[in-house]
Structures are given as C-alpha cells and as structure tokens.
Amino acid sequence: MKTILSLSALVAVALLTGVARPASAQTQVVNVYSARHYGALEKVFAEFTRETGIQVRLSSGSSQALLERLRADGKQTPADVFLVIDAGTLQLAAEEGLLQPVRSPVLEAAIPAELRDPQGRWFALTQRMRTIAYNPKRVKPDEVQDYADLANPKWRGRLCLRPATHIYTIALTSYLIANRGERETERIVRGWVANRPQYIDSDSRILETIAAGKCDVAIVNHYYLGNALKRDPNFPVALAWANQRGSGVHVNITGAGVTAGAANRDNAIKLLEWLATRGQDAGDAGMPGGNSEYPANLTQKPPAILERFGTFKADYAAIARYGALQAQSIKLLERARYR
Amino acid sequence: MSLISALARGQRLLVPRAALFKASHLGVAVLALPLLAPLVVLLLAWLDLDLATWAHLWETLLPEMLLSTASLVLGVSVVTLTLGISLGWLMARHTFPGASLLRAALVLPLAIPSYVLGFVFMGLLDYAGPLQTALRAWFGESFEFEIRSLPGAVLVLSLALYPYVYLFAQAAFQEQSATHHDAARAMGHTAWAYFWRVALPLARPSLAAGWALVVMETLTDFAVVRYFNVITLSEGVVRLWIGQMDRAGGVQVASLLLVLALALVAGERILRYRARYLQLSGQTRPIALTPLRGWRKWLATAYAASVVTLAFGLPGGQLLVWAIEDVRSAPGGTLDVVFSTYLFNSLALSFGTALLVLLVALPLAWHLRAGSASPAVLRALIRVAAFGYALPGAVVAVGILLLLAPLNTLVAPLSSNAFLLSGSLIGLLYGYLVRFLAIGLNGAESSLEKIAPSMEMAARTLGAHSGRVIARVYLPLMRSELLTAGLLVCVDVVKELPLTMFLRPFGMETLSTWAYMLASESAWVGAATPALAIVVLSLLPTLLLMRRAVLMEVRA
Numbered sequence: 001m002k003t004i005l006s007l008s009a010l011v012a013v014a015l016l017t018g019v020a021r022p023a024s025a026q027t028q029v030v031n032v033y034s035a036r037h038y039g040a041l042e043k044v045f046a047e048f049t050r051e052t053g054i055q056v057r058l059s060s061g062s063s064q065a066l067l068e069r070l071r072a073d074g075k076q077t078p079a080d081v082f083l084v085i086d087a088g089t090l091q092l093a094a095e096e097g098l099l100q101p102v103r104s105p106v107l108e109a110a111i112p113a114e115l116r117d118p119q120g121r122w123f124a125l126t127q128r129m130r131t132i133a134y135n136p137k138r139v140k141p142d143e144v145q146d147y148a149d150l151a152n153p154k155w156r157g158r159l160c161l162r163p164a165t166h167i168y169t170i171a172l173t174s175y176l177i178a179n180r181g182e183r184e185t186e187r188i189v190r191g192w193v194a195n196r197p198q199y200i201d202s203d204s205r206i207l208e209t210i211a212a213g214k215c216d217v218a219i220v221n222h223y224y225l226g227n228a229l230k231r232d233p234n235f236p237v238a239l240a241w242a243n244q245r246g247s248g249v250h251v252n253i254t255g256a257g258v259t260a261g262a263a264n265r266d267n268a269i270k271l272l273e274w275l276a277t278r279g280q281d282a283g284d285a286g287m288p289g290g291n292s293e294y295p296a297n298l299t300q301k302p303p304a305i306l307e308r309f310g311t312f313k314a315d316y317a318a319i320a321r322y323g324a325l326q327a328q329s330i331k332l333l334e335r336a337r338y339r
Numbered sequence: 340m341s342l343i344s345a346l347a348r349g350q351r352l353l354v355p356r357a358a359l360f361k362a363s364h365l366g367v368a369v370l371a372l373p374l375l376a377p378l379v380v381l382l383l384a385w386l387d388l389d390l391a392t393w394a395h396l397w398e399t400l401l402p403e404m405l406l407s408t409a410s411l412v413l414g415v416s417v418v419t420l421t422l423g424i425s426l427g428w429l430m431a432r433h434t435f436p437g438a439s440l441l442r443a444a445l446v447l448p449l450a451i452p453s454y455v456l457g458f459v460f461m462g463l464l465d466y467a468g469p470l471q472t473a474l475r476a477w478f479g480e481s482f483e484f485e486i487r488s489l490p491g492a493v494l495v496l497s498l499a500l501y502p503y504v505y506l507f508a509q510a511a512f513q514e515q516s517a518t519h520h521d522a523a524r525a526m527g528h529t530a531w532a533y534f535w536r537v538a539l540p541l542a543r544p545s546l547a548a549g550w551a552l553v554v555m556e557t558l559t560d561f562a563v564v565r566y567f568n569v570i571t572l573s574e575g576v577v578r579l580w581i582g583q584m585d586r587a588g589g590v591q592v593a594s595l596l597l598v599l600a601l602a603l604v605a606g607e608r609i610l611r612y613r614a615r616y617l618q619l620s621g622q623t624r625p626i627a628l629t630p631l632r633g634w635r636k637w638l639a640t641a642y643a644a645s646v647v648t649l650a651f652g653l654p655g656g657q658l659l660v661w662a663i664e665d666v667r668s669a670p671g672g673t674l675d676v677v678f679s680t681y682l683f684n685s686l687a688l689s690f691g692t693a694l695l696v697l698l699v700a701l702p703l704a705w706h707l708r709a710g711s712a713s714p715a716v717l718r719a720l721i722r723v724a725a726f727g728y729a730l731p732g733a734v735v736a737v738g739i740l741l742l743l744a745p746l747n748t749l750v751a752p753l754s755s756n757a758f759l760l761s762g763s764l765i766g767l768l769y770g771y772l773v774r775f776l777a778i779g780l781n782g783a784e785s786s787l788e789k790i791a792p793s794m795e796m797a798a799r800t801l802g803a804h805s806g807r808v809i810a811r812v813y814l815p816l817m818r819s820e821l822l823t824a825g826l827l828v829c830v831d832v833v834k835e836l837p838l839t840m841f842l843r844p845f846g847m848e849t850l851s852t853w854a855y856m857l858a859s860e861s862a863w864v865g866a867a868t869p870a871l872a873i874v875v876l877s878l879l880p881t882l883l884l885m886r887r888a889v890l891m892e893v894r895a
Contacts, residue, residue, distance in 0.1 A: 031846070037859075058846060059846070060848075061840050065581050065840070068584070072744060078845055163565075164582075165565070165574075201568075204860070205861045208467040214483070337399075
C-alpha cells in the first residue's frame with residue numbers, strides 16, 4: 001500500500017510539474033478564448049505563429065459560455081482576445097465593458113464599417129449566412145424563398161431545425177425581430193413549431209438527414225453545405241437564399257475583440273490585424289477558406305466552392321441589433337415552445 | 340446488532356480522548372471548508388431571487404424539466420440496477436462458458452464517457468445512420484424510429500453507467516460469507532429466497548453506493564440529454580445561465596438538482612436506517628461458484644456477451660473505424676504532436692486528482708465512521724462537502740471562478756500579472772476535488788462501514804494505539820476499496836468535460852475537451868480519434884479494476 005501510494009505520488013508530482021511548466025518570459029504569447037472549433041482555425045494560428053513568432057494559446061467553448069467565463073474573470077481575465085461566432089455576443093461583451101476599444105488603421109481599412117464596432121471593440125473576421133437548405137428532388141426553389149415559407153403547414157413533419165439553445169437559432173430570431181417585429185416573428189416561429197420539426201443540434205447532421213430523405217427543408221449555415229460539397233460534389237442538397245425580395249438573408253459573423261484586461265494587448269492587436277489581412281485567404285490555410293465562409297475583408301475573394309451558390313443580398317443593417325435583442329429572442333422561442 | 344452498537348458506544352468511554360482530538364476536528368474542518376466554499380458562493384445566488392424568472396420558468400420549461408429529470412433518473416436507475424445486480428450475481432456466484440472473460444469485460448464500458456457513447460449511438464442509430472438506412476432498405480421507406488428521445492437517452496446513459504452498480508454488486512456478492520449462505524439454506528430457504536432475503540439485503544450498502552453514483556451522473560449529465568433532446572434540470576441550468584445570461588436563475592435550478600440528489604440518497608439511507616451490514620473479518624470462507632448447466636449456461640453467456648457488445652464492442656468498433664478514417668485523411672505529422680500533448684495532460688490530471696481525492700477523503704471518512712467521536716456538526720459538514728458530485732461540473736466551475744476572482748487581485752501583483760488563480764492548475768485541481776471527493780469518500784466510508792468495530796476493539800485491547808490500528812487493521816482491510824475508488828476517480832477525470840472546459844489553464848487541451856468540441860459540431864470522424872484515446876486511457880485503470888476482480892477469483 002505504502003509503495004503504491006508513494007509511487008503514485010511521485011508520478012503525479014512529476015506529471016503535474018510537467019503540465020504546469022509556464023511559458024518562459026521570453027516567449028511572446030497571445031491567449032485566445034475561441035468559440036471556433038472547426039479544426040481549420042488551427043492552421044491559421046500556426047501560420048501566424050510561424051510568421052510572427054507569437055505563440056497562440058487557445059481555450060475554447062461555446063460563444064455564450066465564453067462570455068460567461070469572461071464575466072466571471074472580470075478585470076483579471078487571462079484572455080487577451082475574445083473570438084466568438086456571433087455578433088450579438090460580441091456586442092454584449094462590448095456593452096458590459098469586457099472588451100476595449102482598439103484604434104488600428106490596418107483593421108479599419110480591412111474590415112467594412114458595418115462589420116465592426118464603431119468604437120473598435122470588435123471586428124468581424126468571416127461572414128456566414130444562415131439560410132434554407134432543401135431536397136431538390138422533392139422541393140421546388142420557389143417554395144422556399146423565405147424563412148416564413150417554412151411555417152406553411154405543407155412542411156409538417158418535413159422540417160429540420162437546430163434547437164433553441166444554439167446561438168445560431170437565437171441570432172436568427174433576433175434578425176427576424178429586427179426586420180419584422182416581435183409579433184410577426186412569433187407567428188413565423190409558431191408556424192415552424194406547428195410543423196413538428198425534427199430538432200438536430202448539428203447543421204452537418206441536418207444536411208445528412210436531408211440527404212437520407214427525412215427532412216425536405218431546413219435552416220443551416222451556408223458553409224456546412226459548402227464543406228459537404230467540397231468532400232462530395234454530388235451531395236444531394238440544395239441551398240436557397242432567403243428573403244431576397246426583402247432586406248436580404250440573415251448574416252452573422254466570426255468576430256473578435258481585445259479584452260479589457262488583456263495582459264498581451266500588443267500581441268492581441270497584431271493577431272487581429274493578421275487575421276483580417278493575411279488570414280483572409282480563400283485557400284485552406286485562411287480563416288474563410290478553411291471553412292467555406294465569406295471573408296470579412298472585402299478585398300479578398302470568397303472560397304471557390306461558394307461560386308456554386310451565386311450572388312445574393314445579405315441584411316447587414318440588422319447585425320447591430322443582435323446583442324440587444326438576444327434576451328427577447330430567447331423568451332420568444334420559449335413562449336412559442338421551440339425546443 | 341444492538342449489542343455491537345452498545346459496545347461501540349461504550350468503547351468511546353473506554354478510550355481516553357483528550358485535546359488532541361479537538362485539534363483533529365479542527366484539521367478536518369479546515370479540510371472540508373474549502374470544499375464547501377464554492378457551494379456556498381453558489382447558494383448566495385438565492386439572495387438574487389427573481390420571482391418573475393421562476394414564474395416564466397413555471398409557465399414554460401420547468402414542468403417538463405422536472406418530469407423528464409424524474410423519468411430519466413427512474414429509467415436509468417431501473418435499467419442499471421437490473422443489469423448491474425443480475426450480472427453481478429451471475430459473475431460472483433456462477434460459472435458458465437466465457438465467464439471469466441466476461442466478468443472482466445463487463446467493466447469495459449466504464450472507459451467510454453457517456454458523451455462519447457452518446458455521439459456514437461447517435462451516429463449509428465439516427466435517421467441518417469447506417470442501422471436505420473439498412474432497415475429502410477429491408478422494410479421500406481416508411482420505417483423509422485426516433486432515437487432523439489427519452490428512451491434513447493435512457494439507453495445510452497444506462498449502458499454507460501451500469502458498470503458502477505455491477506462493480507459494487509459483484510464485489511459485494513463475492514465477499515459475502517459462505518456461512519450466511521449455509522445458514523440460510525440449512526433453515527430451508529430456497530436459492531431464490533436466499534438471494535432476496537439474505538444476499539441482496541447484505542449487498543445493499545454497496546448497491547446504494549453504486550446507485551448513488553449512477554443517479555448523480557444522470558442528474559448532472561449535460562451532453563447526452565442535449566444530443567437526445569431531453570430537457571432535464573441540468574439542461575435547464577445551461578439554458579438559463581448560458582442561454583439567458585441569468586446566472587442566479589441557473590444556479591438556483593442547479594441547487595434544485597442538489598436537493599433532489601440529496602433527497603434520493605438520504606431517502607435510501609433512511610430506508611435502511613439502523614440496519615447495519617457488517618462483515619466479521621477480512622478472512623471469511625468464500626462461497627464456492629456454482630456451475631450453470633444446460634440451456635441456462637448458454638443463456639448466461641449470451642446475456643453477458645450481448646451487454647458487453649452493445650455497451651462496448653459496438654461503440655468501440657465504430658470509434659476505431661472513424662479514427663482510422665481520421666488518421667488516414669489527416670495531413671502527415673499533425674496528429675502526433677497534438678496527441679502526445681493531450682495524452683500527457685489527461686494522464687497527469689487524472690493521477691494527480693486521484694491522489695489528492697484519496698488524501699482528502701481518508702481523514703474525512705475516518706471522522707464519519709461509526710466508532711468515531713466526531714460531533715454531529717462536523718459529520719454534517721463533511722457530508723455537505725461531498726455534494727460537489729451532485730452539481731453539474733459547469734456550475735461547480737463557476738462557483739470556483741467566482742471564489743478565485745477576488746483572490747486573483749491578491750496574487751496577480753505578486754507575480755506581475757503572470758499568474759492568475761483562475762485558469763491555473765490549482766483552480767482546476769480544486770474543481771476536480773470538489774467534484775470527485777464523493778467517490779473517494781464513498782469508497783473510504785463503505786469500506787470502513789464494513790469493518791466491525793469489534794476488530795478495532797480487539798486491536799485496542801491488545802494495546803495498539805490509534806496510529807497502529809489505522810496502519811495495521813484499517814488500511815489493509817480498506818486497501819482494495821480505496822484502490823477501486825482511486826481508479827474510479829482516474830477514469831472520471833480523464834472523461835470529465837465541463838469543469839475542464841472552464842478551469843483548465845490556457846492552451847491546455849485535454850482529450851475530452853478536444854473530442855467534445857468536434858463532436859458538438861458532428862465532426863464525428865475527427866472526434867473519434869481523441870475519443871478513442873480517452874477510451875484506451877480509461878481502459879488502463881479499468882483493466883486494473885478487472886485484474887482485481889480476477890485476483891479475487893483466484894484467491895477464492
């Protein structure tokens with residue numbers, strides 16, 4: 001017993017000191033709370049480290065969980081950069097004073113005004129459209145021109161949706177409220193719910209379920225289909241750009257800001273500047289390219305696979321309201337018994 | 340029984356206890372209080388009681404949350420107890436073809452975390468998965484069943500958790516003395532009556548310990564319920580706190596969880612109030628294994644084998660297929676570096692935590708044992724300190740973050756902001772300790788509970804001082820259960836997810852955080868590689884548990 005105890009004590013101490021080894025004072029680092037975990041991002045950061053010598057240390061979680069973590073940290077946060085996949089979350093963090101204003105000519109030149117905070121507290125890095133995917137064998141494109149079309153009773157049992165807990169659903173609801181007001185939005189959402197949707201907490205599985213023949217229509221982020229098409233050019237699901245006669249399709253962003261307590265502020269800004277310029281590559285090594293997203297830096301070309309989706313109108317005006325409408329959207333979803 | 344407890348009470352008078360013991364009480368209190376602190380911080384959330392939130396909750400999700408939590412706990416309890424007790428009994432008392440292999444293999448599912456089992460079953464069994472696709476090919480397009488449902492969640496959680504009951508049941512049935520068996524049979528009880536009236540009641544403290552683990556894991560599960568669209572209380576915590584930014588509300592719902600867990604476990608204790616189940620010494624005559632004959636032996640083999648296949652073979656095989664696909668498609672060399680680091684991190688954390696938990700649990704359990712003179716307040720304090728296990732990991736994490744935040748301001752200037760307690764290894768280990776103390780305490784306590792006070796009395800009568808009694812009587816008798824508890828902690832830490840997500844130091848990924856991030860995006864192929872690594876890593880302690888089981892058999 002004693003030998004076992006002392007042996008395991010030795011092993012534990014050895015291992016823990018190994019884990020605890022701190023970055024040496026000379027190493028330049030930047031600590032990032034990141035809600036992106038597509039794997040592709042790792043390549044962007046590795047490239048950044050290769051060029052600048054600054055080590056990127058990631059800590060990941062969902063956008064909302066990371067915001068809550070930043071709140072619990074307060075001013076003493078170990079994070080320098082807050083990188084999430086929802087404009088609303090960035091706005092809330094900025095409003096609560098968790099992000100600091102950054103003046104950077106590089107960022108201001110790279111990112112258009114509607115895709116960044118006027119005070120420089122956050123900047124978009126990619127754009128993603130949440131729109132309608134359908135089974136082209138059973139659905140005609142003119143049946144799915146708008147989110148409201150999915151409330152039509154003919155989709156009963158044929159609709160797949162992401163659960164209410166996911167930030168994508170919440171942001172979509174905020175976009176609808178921003179455009180059409182709360183009452184009309186609630187009517188639409190109740191229409192979806194009345195169609196007894198199948199809730200699947202994964203856009204890629206939703207697409208696979210359409211391909212397998214269960215759902216005929218669904219709402220997904222465009223890049224999941226882009227990535228699926230990259231793997232299999234004949235993937236049997238089509239994309240419809242929603243609300244083209246109105247204000248345009250729902251757009252959200254991957255965006256980042258520098259935390260209020262950032263200990264490595266200069267490195268944090270360097271990282272954002274790099275991601276907004278060099279990191280915007282349309283190839284696999286870029287942030288948009290690696291995940292079939294649209295670049296936030298409009299001087300860059302979108303990834304080649306997205307040419308299949310054609311051109312479209314996106315509603316940039318609504319982005320600024322996602323944060324303020326978030327709580328209202330969650331309540332609306334619950335009231336409408338959206339799961 | 341009453342004689343023994345009277346003696347136990349009398350013994351307190353016989354042994355002189357002086358100021359020394361008060362010092363030890365203080366020591367234990369100092370040990371227990373930091374474990375309580377995060378819970379206290381969380382309970383302070385009730386000061387922020389917002390009736391409007393609760394009214395809204397009651398109108399929307401709360402009834403469903405309560406109902407699905409109750410159904411889930413009930414379903415998982417019934418299935419795990421049925422599987423665990425029946426398999427434990429078969430393995431402890433009978434021989435049949437393949438029994439020795441299956442006896443060990445039944446523990447294997449412990450190595451698969453429920454969130455991994457969840458995504459594998461989802462991938463296999465949902466509409467787009469291979470099983471339903473094949474069934475549609477045979478039975479026509481209209482064939483389908485809904486795996487994203489309560490029964491789906493019960494299935495997955497039960498398969499992931501039954502080994503807790505099985506382990507405890509098997510050990511309990513195995514160590515029961517043949518004397519009991521012979522006495523019962525001599526008095527004319529049938530084998531069936533012996534099982535119900537002697538063996539099962541004798542095993543009850545152990546079964547309760549296993550079941551308590553199952554209940555707490557079920558109550559705090561947040562991943563499986565999410566995959567399977569079951570809105571339980573712990574899902575409600577996440578919805579309120581993360582979704583609605585209502586930390587106070589989330590924590591209040593979390594404390595409901597705490598109350599529920601407490602009520603269930605306390606209820607069980609009250610039901611066996613005063614009944615004590617003692618074994619007289621470490622060296623009883625074990626029961627001989629009865630060979631099963633005819634169709635019964637094949638039925639037993641088929642039963643145990645199908646459980647192992649469903650809970651381990653099938654998901655393990657699917658993970659292996661996915662992982663091979665992942666490794667083949669990954670660019671050369673990228674996986675090696677990542678893996679050695681994550682593997683190291685997970686390993687180090689699990690060892691360190693297991694040791695820490697045992698070191699803290701032992702003195703605490705010592706003060707809970709029947710013969711100790713610890714005041715009731717201290718006992719209550721220790722009980723409450725172990726509640727971390729009944730709280731969702733994410734909630735414990737926030738309690739710790741809130742607690743450490745003010746301390747950061749003290750520590751940061753000393754190290755010129757280079758070191759912060761939150762997001763440090765200290766914070767993470769602290770979190771693990773709060774969360775997993777219950778396992779260590781349970782193990783230490785139940786092993787102490789089964790050591791008759793008469794053994795200590797005998798040792799003391801022979802002039803042994805308390806240190807010697809602990810070293811020469813208690814520890815040797817407790818060794819196997821302590822080792823089991825330590826290994827359970829190891830497995831749990833390797834598998835642990837939410838707490839690790841919140842409290843780990845920067846840049847420190849473990850296998851579990853990596854697997855979950857990919858799984859939550861349905862990147863199952865990518866998630867399979869780290870998930871498989873978790874399984875393999877958890878297999879090492881699990882294999883040790885099995886070796887113990889085999890050794891017991893050899894001794895028998």
